[in-house]
Amino acid sequence: xxxxxxxxxxxxxxxxxxxxxxxxxxxxxxxxxxxxxxxxxxxxxxxxxxxxxxxxxxxxxxxxxxxxxxxxxxxxxxxxxxxxxxxxxxxxxxxxxxxxxxxxxxxxxxxxxxxxxxxxxxxxxxxxxxxxxxxxxxxxxxxxxxxxxxxxxxxxxxxxxxxxxxxxxxxxxxxxxxxxxxxxxxxxxxxxxxxxxxxxxxxxxxxxxxxxxxxxxxxxxxxxxxxxxxxxxxxxxxxxxxxxxxxxxxxxxxxxxxxxxxxxxxxxxxxxxxxxxxxxxxxxxxxxxxx
Amino acid sequence: xxxxxxxxxxxxxxxxxxxxxxxxxxxxxxxxxxxxxxxxxxxxxxxxxxxxxxxxxxxxxxxxxxxxxxxxxxxxx
Numbered sequence: 001x002x003x004x005x006x007x008x009x010x011x012x013x014x015x016x017x018x019x020x021x022x023x024x025x026x027x028x029x030x031x032x033x034x035x036x037x038x039x040x041x042x043x044x045x046x047x048x049x050x051x052x053x054x055x056x057x058x059x060x061x062x063x064x065x066x067x068x069x070x071x072x073x074x075x076x077x078x079x080x081x082x083x084x085x086x087x088x089x090x091x092x093x094x095x096x097x098x099x100x101x102x103x104x105x106x107x108x109x110x111x112x113x114x115x116x117x118x119x120x121x122x123x124x125x126x127x128x129x130x131x132x133x134x135x136x137x138x139x140x141x142x143x144x145x146x147x148x149x150x151x152x153x154x155x156x157x158x159x160x161x162x163x164x165x166x167x168x169x170x171x172x173x174x175x176x177x178x179x180x181x182x183x184x185x186x187x188x189x190x191x192x193x194x195x196x197x198x199x200x201x202x203x204x205x206x207x208x209x210x211x212x213x214x215x216x217x218x219x220x221x222x223x224x225x226x227x228x229x230x231x232x233x234x235x236x237x238x239x240x241x242x243x244x245x246x247x248x249x250x251x252x253x254x255x256x257x258x259x260x261x262x263x264x265x266x267x268x269x270x271x272x273x274x275x276x277x278x279x280x281x282x283x284x285x286x287x288x289x290x291x
Numbered sequence: 292x293x294x295x296x297x298x299x300x301x302x303x304x305x306x307x308x309x310x311x312x313x314x315x316x317x318x319x320x321x322x323x324x325x326x327x328x329x330x331x332x333x334x335x336x337x338x339x340x341x342x343x344x345x346x347x348x349x350x351x352x353x354x355x356x357x358x359x360x361x362x363x364x365x366x367x368x
Contacts, residue, residue: 128352135305139312147320155316158323185323209312 027111036170117203202251
């Protein structure tokens with residue numbers, strides 16, 4: 001028994017650190033491509049950053065406002081928000097077949113908060129894992145989608161980390177971005193990013209609770225996971241001894257252990273493979289039929 | 292505990308936590324830009340209601356954070 005525990009500890013300690021992993025390099029690439037100071041992809045379409053005038057915004061376009069005609073809606077999709085539409089469609093399709101790779105490897109916004117949370121001491125982090133994130137997320141999403149239809153108001157841009165993170169990284173280079181954080185919306189958004197991002201266990205609480213793109217992506221992930229030919233994270237029950245070592249490193253709290261039985265919540269799971277790396281029995285895999 | 296009772300409790304939890312998410316969004320709308328429903332004279336009720344539910348959620352989260360607790364399984368896996 002002692003040898004077994006020692007083996008697990010060694011395995012955990014010898015696992016490649018986050019900052020040496022390929023996923024970290026992909027995240028850095030995503031940040032270079034989408035975020036200031038370089039914002040390479042947005043600048044190709046004449047935007048200053050990911051948020052800009054809305055061309056790349058992945059959240060604005062699916063809000064239907066009261067009184068808006070179908071023609072106006074479709075025009076805005078093809079003329080104003082076209083890159084955001086392409087991006088979200090691409091993300092949802094890739095997720096359906098291969099899992100949430102956008103969220104785990106590319107998303108520059110989730111990447112910044114996750115990387116930021118890695119340098120925060122564990123002792124002061126807030127643990128939101130006791131909340132059923134899926135229920136909160138879809139409750140939030142329902143009001144997010146329904147309120148504009150009834151002209152009650154909308155949350156788009158107000159509590160948006162796709163707006164705040166680019167401004168945060170752009171602030172040292174741009175006085176406009178800096179002044180955003182001196183106004184009330186900027187201060188509130190900064191607080192949200194701190195509480196639900198940098199100070200959250202795993203750094204992904206905003207992604208889990210409030211991100212509308214993440215919610216659509218999670219839905220695609222769940223539906224796709226029901227089909228045999230799609231790839232997902234899965235557990236080989238005969239290899240798993242229920243030690244639970246994989247629960248802690250999961251950034252989205254997708255793994256739960258009940259009566260020595262592991263479960264992966266496909267609504268929350270992103271294929272970051274942190275659990276796969278630490279598993280001493282190689283019981284967690286990424287492949288066809290993963291559930 | 293019977294399977295049906297467990298399902299019922301999970302369903303109740305899902306509704307409750309969906310309500311927390313909805314409250315977060317509704318309170319956010321009211322706080323950040325003001326509710327646009329003109330028949331209502333003020334948004335204090337919405338903010339108070341939303342804040343109460345959110346406050347309860349934060350209280351529960353902090354209690355679990357400091358006392359320790361089990362990671363949630365929302366029955367959606």
